[in-house]
Amino acid sequence: MKRYIIYLGCMIPMRFPSVEKSARLVFADLGAEIVDLDGYTCCPDPVLTRLAEDEFSLALSARNLALAEKLDNDLLVLCNGCFETLVEAEEMLRDQATRARINAMLAKDGLEYTGKVRIRALIDVLTEDFRPGEIAQKLTKIMPVKVACHTGCHMLRSPQHPKDRIKILEDLTVATGFEVAAYGRELDCCGFPASIADEAMAMKLLITPKLDAVKRSGAEAITTGCPTCLYQLESNQVAMKKLGSDIDLPVFHILELMALSFGHSPETMGLELHRSPAKAFATARWGVSQ
């Protein structure tokens, strides 16, 4: 039986418990066991925290990785930012002097990082460890929905070209029974970091053109593998509506779309916590399961 240690990060338990629930439902359906990482902390943020305090940031990441090592399975990361942070920490901790310095800090907590945990992104796990047939077998409620995919910047920290990384989410969306809407701005950032620095600029140069392109493509929904992008794409639609925009597209985490297609009821997934019309859309399309 496949077994993964789940790393939820902050945004999912705090803001999108529906994604956590979907993860548990989807992996159970696929016959994989999910193990919780007790005592984990923020990853932390891959850019801002590291900029402000590199050593503290690395120690937090190393602590999370050391906790995962004790459980002896692959670490399944459900958030793009967490994935990049942990992968970069792993790279930095390959330096023996750095590792010794950080381990001296972890020793106070009875922990040690040795470098044996394998950090894996959700989309990689779903495409590398499960054959398309295994996912297809579980599709009990296929809905012909046209979906625009947004992969997200932090998922692109990889030897693969960004265009190939983007294709992974698109292929997964197709494997889950959907039609992918090509909108031409797949690579564009959701605008979350730029909003921290300059909200108006982010909306004008990034988010509005991206969502306009999605709308023009005929997509009925948006999917992403990143909870922060999900938050950003939803909350900016709310802001844009106040400025007169008529864009009102439901945004789903890919795990939520998978759970729906696997036959789970939109009524019990917690979709009402979305700021986009995700629940209304899911209920209209998938209905209430028996």
Add this chain to the structure above:
Amino acid sequence: MKDNNQKLLIFDASRCTACHYCEMACSYFHFKVIDIGMANLRVLVNPDTGQRDVAHCLHCDNAFCLEACPTGAIYRDEATRIVRINPMKCIGCKSCVAACPVGVPWFHAAEGAAKKCDLCDGDPQCAKYCSPAAIRVIDRNDYRKEFQIIGGGSRE
């Protein structure tokens, strides 16, 4: 004299998501603020076409900013070939701002001095925090080879 080991930034638009993290990292490293208006490089995005580019310093061999500086505030660090500004010598005339064909130097009004890329003393933060590796640090030798692939032409 050209130094083939000189470190340079190279930008690949096909990898850029226009997230602006490079500018944020730059402004934080140099001024301890997250302010993309205070970055020493600029992400340029055309909202209509989605086309993007990054205006970054090339630390040119014949640097226009250095030549234009009337006080010698702009100088080349001979060990690293980095073109730098000495703020104590800068009189704020903005000649470098006008001279640079890429538009890299900018005037910091509060300090009364011009600012430009200094490659973060050898560890450029823009490249370090670029998730898709659209900005990378390479040496001049590799720059020539890669520019032909990315830029479609030769800079020889």
